[in-house]
Amino acid sequence: MIMKNRILQVWLLGFLLLAVGPAAAVLEVTVTEGVTGAIPVAVAPFAWEGPGSTPEDVGQIVGANLARSGLFDVISRERLPRAPDGPADFLAEPWAAAGAEYLVIGRMLPEEERVLIEFHVFDVLANQRLGGFRIPVPVEMLRRGAHRVSDIVYEQITGDKGAFSARIAYVGVTGQGDDRQFTLEVADSDGANPRTLFRSNQPIMSPEWAPDGRDLVYVSFENRRSEVFRHNVETGVRAKLAGFPGINSAPTWSPDGRRLALSLSRDGTPNLYVMDLETGGLTQVTRSNSIDTEPAWSPDGDSLFFTSDRAGSPQIYQMRLPGGAAQRLTFEGSSAGAATVSPDGKSLVYVQGGEGGLRLARLDLETRRVTLLTKGRYDKSPSFAPNGSMIIYSATDRGRGILGSVSRDGRVHQRLAARSGDVREPAWSPL
Amino acid sequence: MNATTRWALVLLMAGLLAACAQPKRDLTEDERQAMEAAAAEADAAERARREADARGLGIDRDLQADPLDDPQSPLAERLVYFDFDRDTVRSEFIPMLEAHSRYLSQNPGAQLRLEGHTDERGTREYNLALGERRAQAVRRIMTLNGARDSQLDVVSYGEEMPVAFTQTEESWARNRRVELVYDVRR
Numbered sequence: 001m002i003m004k005n006r007i008l009q010v011w012l013l014g015f016l017l018l019a020v021g022p023a024a025a026v027l028e029v030t031v032t033e034g035v036t037g038a039i040p041v042a043v044a045p046f047a048w049e050g051p052g053s054t055p056e057d058v059g060q061i062v063g064a065n066l067a068r069s070g071l072f073d074v075i076s077r078e079r080l081p082r083a084p085d086g087p088a089d090f091l092a093e094p095w096a097a098a099g100a101e102y103l104v105i106g107r108m109l110p111e112e113e114r115v116l117i118e119f120h121v122f123d124v125l126a127n128q129r130l131g132g133f134r135i136p137v138p139v140e141m142l143r144r145g146a147h148r149v150s151d152i153v154y155e156q157i158t159g160d161k162g163a164f165s166a167r168i169a170y171v172g173v174t175g176q177g178d179d180r181q182f183t184l185e186v187a188d189s190d191g192a193n194p195r196t197l198f199r200s201n202q203p204i205m206s207p208e209w210a211p212d213g214r215d216l217v218y219v220s221f222e223n224r225r226s227e228v229f230r231h232n233v234e235t236g237v238r239a240k241l242a243g244f245p246g247i248n249s250a251p252t253w254s255p256d257g258r259r260l261a262l263s264l265s266r267d268g269t270p271n272l273y274v275m276d277l278e279t280g281g282l283t284q285v286t287r288s289n290s291i292d293t294e295p296a297w298s299p300d301g302d303s304l305f306f307t308s309d310r311a312g313s314p315q316i317y318q319m320r321l322p323g324g325a326a327q328r329l330t331f332e333g334s335s336a337g338a339a340t341v342s343p344d345g346k347s348l349v350y351v352q353g354g355e356g357g358l359r360l361a362r363l364d365l366e367t368r369r370v371t372l373l374t375k376g377r378y379d380k381s382p383s384f385a386p387n388g389s390m391i392i393y394s395a396t397d398r399g400r401g402i403l404g405s406v407s408r409d410g411r412v413h414q415r416l417a418a419r420s421g422d423v424r425e426p427a428w429s430p431l
Numbered sequence: 432m433n434a435t436t437r438w439a440l441v442l443l444m445a446g447l448l449a450a451c452a453q454p455k456r457d458l459t460e461d462e463r464q465a466m467e468a469a470a471a472e473a474d475a476a477e478r479a480r481r482e483a484d485a486r487g488l489g490i491d492r493d494l495q496a497d498p499l500d501d502p503q504s505p506l507a508e509r510l511v512y513f514d515f516d517r518d519t520v521r522s523e524f525i526p527m528l529e530a531h532s533r534y535l536s537q538n539p540g541a542q543l544r545l546e547g548h549t550d551e552r553g554t555r556e557y558n559l560a561l562g563e564r565r566a567q568a569v570r571r572i573m574t575l576n577g578a579r580d581s582q583l584d585v586v587s588y589g590e591e592m593p594v595a596f597t598q599t600e601e602s603w604a605r606n607r608r609v610e611l612v613y614d615v616r617r
Contacts, residue, residue, distance in 0.1 A: 205589075
């Protein structure tokens, strides 16, 4: 038996050695379901006008971003005609012949410490240039520059803001039993550049971004109980915000960044509180004997949406601040919870429980119409993209925790899986 | 160190270096499956150990005559299971909880941690609250039966620390639990 255990350990160690490495936490993206009638776009390779070869293939990153949004059909490079040297040389005909409705061309001009990315967007069918742009970025941030280019191209073509420059925070879990490791990760919106912000052998839960994108709040069990921490993403400075008796959970920043809503059971049952981040003062918002948790702010900061089982099963309620009567919003399915509010404040996406399991649903707050967005069995922890175009969430694939994303209308689906272990509870950063 | 040993060491080092220098390669399907099987087996062993610990059968415990270590005693039982989305303690667990309450009242120095857990069906923060409610339900029964409030510590892990990992009713039932963990035994 001892021998067998030793062999197992060696196997596991071998597995870890192979799995660890710079790419360990990289998320791989697959578009599982797209929209027919996506807009055909050509993205020409961005020429590197400096010594040596290009440090990043910016054109490729832009193309991949656009394709991932599900709104674009990005034409493969082999099928592209030669790109014009500059906007003055643009001729629509060869691009129209290649099937493109829009064209992006660009070049990179290295200066001392930075690179100028210059690019132009053309409407091929209308035979006109939509715009030309020049972005200076530090050399080591070319990838982020490429995301910024993607945002601008997205906005030029669709009229909506892009969210490719935003980042995602999520919880990663690797290993088994006593070797289980929980990590808090921050990555680009395409899963690249993952960075481990915090590591623990006890659970990490509920990451949420501050509105300025500089801090995260989350729940950590590092002291063998749930406590709320604030963590600066740039400096790594960390502080405990709530460690009251009982549960300290579900922290979420107010839109003005000055307060935190959270669920505390310091008085016996979980109720909602608002913490003033300057003074640390607490205001109790709900007073019930039921479970009140998972608060989400309306964009105007005037009310909270939250989960409560005051009527038996968990459902979503809305309460105006500083507190008062709560109005029940969900009636379909056997349960509802974990609401996230669209940036325009017009709809909620939440987890609906029913016969098939847990799925994401969208509630239009004006018409009260409910639309199911996903078909999984354990779709949880939804988080809206800052431009409202997509929702990222936790799902499972053959027992493994993965991230999924779905377009606002439920038509475009993608999955993001870690190369090893589970990933869950994604939170999309502000722009 | 004689010359032979020295040469053996040099050769060993060279071998190790050569092994390290080998380029990484992708796993074959067989290797991957073997590793997954090994990982699953290790996982099962870990689970068995955890559950044995929770039942008081842990092999690491010091083996003195302690009723907590008697596998025949109801004190050997350390797990209370729950129905889906419920915090009602089923009657089958009452005798066991009464025995632990009696033990605590007889050993005023003993400290018991009640760890509440849920299955994965439900939203995460709601489950954290549900786990606490389950642990509090167990605490109420124990204080009614003679345990002091100060001897009991309630902690909830929600769905974060499952002991069973398949997505079946059997696994969910094992995860919906309160674990009785003695921090101080007497």
